[in-house]
Amino acid sequence: MRECDLVVIGGGPAGMAAALKAYEEGIKDILILERAETLGGILEQCIHTGFGLHYFGEELSGPEYADRFIEEIYKTDIDIRVDTMVLNVSADNVVTACNNFDGLLQIKAKAVVLAMGCRERPRGALSIAGCRASGIMTAGTAQKYVNLDGYMPGHEVVILGSGDIGLIMARRMTLEGAKVKAVCELMPYSGGLTRNIVQCLEDFGIPLRLSCTVVKTHGKDRLEGVTVANVDKNLKPILGTEEYIPCDTLMLSVGLIPENELSKNSGIDLDPVTNGPVVDEYRETVRKGVFACGNVLQVHDLVDYVTEESQIAGEGAAKFIKGEKEYGGYISTKGENGVRYIVPQRINKATDKDVKLYFRVGKVFRNVKLVVKCGDEIISSKKKNKMTPGEMEYVPIKLETIKALPENGVITVTIEEA
Amino acid sequence: MTKRDLICVSCPIGCAITVELDDNNEVISVTGNTCPRGDKYARQECTHPERMLTSTVKVEGAKLPVVPVKSASPIPKEMLFDCMEEINKVSLTAPVRIGDKVIENILGTGVDIVATNNAL
Structure with a gap:
């Protein structure tokens, strides 16, 4: 069986950044396993700009951002297998994969980084009434058709869900000559970044209908239209508000699901809120030597944060391989009062660095205080003008604060009135 | 004098910016931005709006x-x-x-x- 210091599962932005960081930290025997034909992950089809402002200080398109890392990887002797599907990660870190070139691959790894990303919630998760007409697809599928295959999937479009990919596709379809009739959002607020509402919808006069959903699709072979309806505060359609909108395409941008089948089968604990693994401050899962980063861990809105998180995981994996990762008791983290989750879910008492706690809120908050506590002791308190579910937030915790906390302590991030 | 509220689209943070304009549509002040790009965007947006394509x-x-x-x-x-x-x-x-x-x-x-x- 082949042996390897570090196996990275997934060659998107997370996997590439983790591999490069581990390499930089002295781990030279690294193998990246990628399911697609090329490295780069979803960035390859995200041709709009806005990537890299934090990390590179410039505004890049997705493929350009990915290329920076691909070029770096080609300069190293990191081994890459594309077109390769990972089937299993065993409890003793044997990674089983297959491809047309090697057949079956089994690799015994000292450490594994899970960087499989996420996938879109499909139509089946929504229970919309109607036939299986063609023309109903996720926004990401439409994005692949238009941006990679050069193929226009329709002319008259309704988009359900105001996630960023849906908003980006509203603009993309409009620029290519399609008519986007409406973006319907079930919630009373948008799930996407504010900038995307402005530059993808408002710029083109595309209506955003909040508290509105698609209740029925019409058409037998090809989609002919959808019925939309407003929803009440329990998100149930209100009788009598139905409206028929003719269209040949319905795009869904209704959420992303971390792809954790491998993690689950491997017996790695998942957080029920993030649907990603429970990790410590180095993004090590509950299985020693297995790390997770990027959208498989928590769905991000900025790739720059994916890079940052993946470098932490890569550094952690390198420390683990070199036997330098210290283990003490754990402090756990918890969100309250509208803070839906915290990543990392736990912090090693023996850690050697400051930690940023990443989280999302469950609804829009204005003029509130973001408070971090341990028991009754307030660790930090910061005024926030606005927090929305579409935007990931973080709060820093200093190393000396961590050291001063009791073992088995709980750090709580909460929202209070200002 | 008029006020215009904008959302900066220079980066994904999306700062809420307020621009004060005089009667000739000249920018008097820009507030709410957290970086120089926001200031530049706000001035541009009120005079000659531009977008990346x-x-x-x-x-x-x-x-x-x-x-x-x-x-x-x-x-x-x-x-x-x-x-x-x-x-x-x-x-x-x-x-x-x-x-x-x-x-x-x-x-x-x-x-x-x-x-x-x-x-x-």
Whole structure:
């Protein structure tokens, strides 16, 4: 069986950044396993700009951002297998994969980084009434058709869900000559970044209908239209508000699901809120030597944060391989009062660095205080003008604060009135 | 004097910016931005709004039938559709590399359209 210091599962932005960081930290025997034909992950089809402002200080398109890392990887002797599907990660870190070139691959790894990303919630998760007409697809599928295959999937479009990919596709379809009739959002607020509402919808006069959903699709072979309806505060359609909108395409941008089948089968604990693994401050899962980063861990809105998180995981994996990762008791983290989750879910008492706690809120908050506590002791308190579910937030915790906390302590991030 | 509330689109943070304008539509003050890009965006948006344009162009002889492109810098907002028409006229032949000029000075804007991925 082949042996390897570090196996990275997934060659998107997370996997590439983790591999490069581990390499930089002295781990030279690294193998990246990628399911697609090329490295780069979803960035390859995200041709709009806005990537890299934090990390590179410039505004890049997705493929350009990915290329920076691909070029770096080609300069190293990191081994890459594309077109390769990972089937299993065993409890003793044997990674089983297959491809047309090697057949079956089994690799015994000292450490594994899970960087499989996420996938879109499909139509089946929504229970919309109607036939299986063609023309109903996720926004990401439409994005692949238009941006990679050069193929226009329709002319008259309704988009359900105001996630960023849906908003980006509203603009993309409009620029290519399609008519986007409406973006319907079930919630009373948008799930996407504010900038995307402005530059993808408002710029083109595309209506955003909040508290509105698609209740029925019409058409037998090809989609002919959808019925939309407003929803009440329990998100149930209100009788009598139905409206028929003719269209040949319905795009869904209704959420992303971390792809954790491998993690689950491997017996790695998942957080029920993030649907990603429970990790410590180095993004090590509950299985020693297995790390997770990027959208498989928590769905991000900025790739720059994916890079940052993946470098932490890569550094952690390198420390683990070199036997330098210290283990003490754990402090756990918890969100309250509208803070839906915290990543990392736990912090090693023996850690050697400051930690940023990443989280999302469950609804829009204005003029509130973001408070971090341990028991009754307030660790930090910061005024926030606005927090929305579409935007990931973080709060820093200093190393000396961590050291001063009791073992088995709980750090709580909460929202209070200002 | 008038006030205009804007959301900065320079980066994904999306700062809420308030611009004060005098009666001649000249900018008096910009507040709410957290970086110099926001100040620049707000002034631009109130006088000559501009946007980045991204699309794809046809390419022959590469693995994929299209290659992504962008405007090297923002172009006047009202010219987006005219520029799209120009972009859709272009057909390239592989190899195309990141940064290759696809259209020089599109419609006299002074802005080039450049490739944003390799097509080999």
